[in-house]
Amino acid sequence: MKIGKIGRNDPCPCGSGLKYKKCCMKREKADLTETYFKRYGIRLKGKQDVEKIKEAGKLAIATLLKVRDILTVGMKTEEIDRVVHEYIVSHGGVPAPLNYRGFPKSVCVSVNEEICHGIPGERIIMDGDIVNVDVTPILNGYYADASMTFFVGNPALDAIKVVNVARESLKRGMKAVKPGARIGDIGWSIQEYAESQGCSVVREFVGHGVGFEFHEPPQVPHYGTKGKGIMLIPGMVFTIEPMINLGKKELRVLDDNWTAVTKDGSLSAQFEQTVLVTKDGFESLTPYDIDDTSLFYPPSSK
Ligand code: MF3
Ligand code: CO
Ligand code: CO
Numbered sequence: 441m442k443i444g445k446i447g448r449n450d451p452c453p454c455g456s457g458l459k460y461k462k463c464c465m466k467r468e469k470a471d472l473t474e475t476y477f478k479r480y481g482i483r484l485k486g487k488q489d490v491e492k493i494k495e496a497g498k499l500a501i502a503t504l505l506k507v508r509d510i511l512t513v514g515m516k517t518e519e520i521d522r523v524v525h526e527y528i529v530s531h532g533g534v535p536a537p538l539n540y541r542g543f544p545k546s547v548c549v550s551v552n553e554e555i556c557h558g559i560p561g562e563r564i565i566m567d568g569d570i571v572n573v574d575v576t577p578i579l580n581g582y583y584a585d586a587s588m589t590f591f592v593g594n595p596a597l598d599a600i601k602v603v604n605v606a607r608e609s610l611k612r613g614m615k616a617v618k619p620g621a622r623i624g625d626i627g628w629s630i631q632e633y634a635e636s637q638g639c640s641v642v643r644e645f646v647g648h649g650v651g652f653e654f655h656e657p658p659q660v661p662h663y664g665t666k667g668k669g670i671m672l673i674p675g676m677v678f679t680i681e682p683m684i685n686l687g688k689k690e691l692r693v694l695d696d697n698w699t700a701v702t703k704d705g706s707l708s709a710q711f712e713q714t715v716l717v718t719k720d721g722f723e724s725l726t727p728y729d730i731d732d733t734s735l736f737y738p739p740s741s742k
Contacts, residue, residue, distance in 0.1 A: 567593030627664030681712030
């Protein structure tokens with residue numbers, strides 16, 4: 441038997457006479473769970489936790505598609521807030537953003553040069569706008585976090601470009617997720633690609649552990665160095681949510697203390713999913729087909 445490749449049903453190498461899975465495999469798992477919590481504050485998720493996060497994830501995606509269906513030129517962003525609030529609550533959930541660290545609404549809506557954390561309000565959506573909607577329902581105590589950027593009306597080429605780069609960035613970040621890989625591999629894959637397209641990656645906001653709470657360790661930067669950072673292991677659940685600017689990476693925060701906008705006024709786009717590290721890769725707990733661009737065009741735009 442090769443050390444390091446002990447089968448679940450092999451006799452445990454400790455000599456107990458039990459199967460490995462009934463003996464030291466369990467202890468090794470418990471040890472790793474404790475190590476990850478003590479060292480990094482990361483709370484690994486078990487099978488039942490994952491099922492609950494998935495349920496919250498389904499609600500997150502259904503909410504985003506509901507928003508997609510009502511998005512139209514001429515509407516105020518606060519109308520999106522009403523729809524999101526009503527949809528989540530009527531499905532037994534609670535919108536996590538509401539009153540989170542003083543955030544006053546149930547959803548973040550970020551238009552064009554707004555990078556993230558836009559507060560829904562009086563802003564009117566115009567023809568050709570790109571609109572990121574970021575939802576985080578809590579369902580039965582579990583959180584799932586996801587966002588999409590929608591085209592409203594007829595997009596110009598620069599809008600299509602930044603949205604495409606943001607989509608591909610999330611895709612590449614997710615592909616880097618597998619046991620044994622490092623957190624830095626995720627950011628590296630994203631940065632390498634986005635910058636090769638002449639876009640830039642926002643530094644101030646990062647992906648994050650999620651599930652038991654809105655924002656848990658670890659932080660997941662969307663830039664970084666291959667091979668650096670915490671090793672990914674099964675049971676980790678975190679978001680990947682690259683914010684990609686068409687121009688420079690610098691941002692400023694508006695007087696509302698929330699809305700982050702590009703300093704140079706250039707367009708910014710973002711897509712987010714909540715992912716689970718599995719034994720052979722990853723699984724999205726807020727799955728949607730990032731290649732299916734028809735998802736991101738409201739019916740009013742077609
Ligand atoms: N949903 C955002 C994220 O992806 C966080 C929004 S915090 C809020 O992490 F307070 F603005 F809602
Ligand atoms: Co998030
Ligand atoms: Co989010």
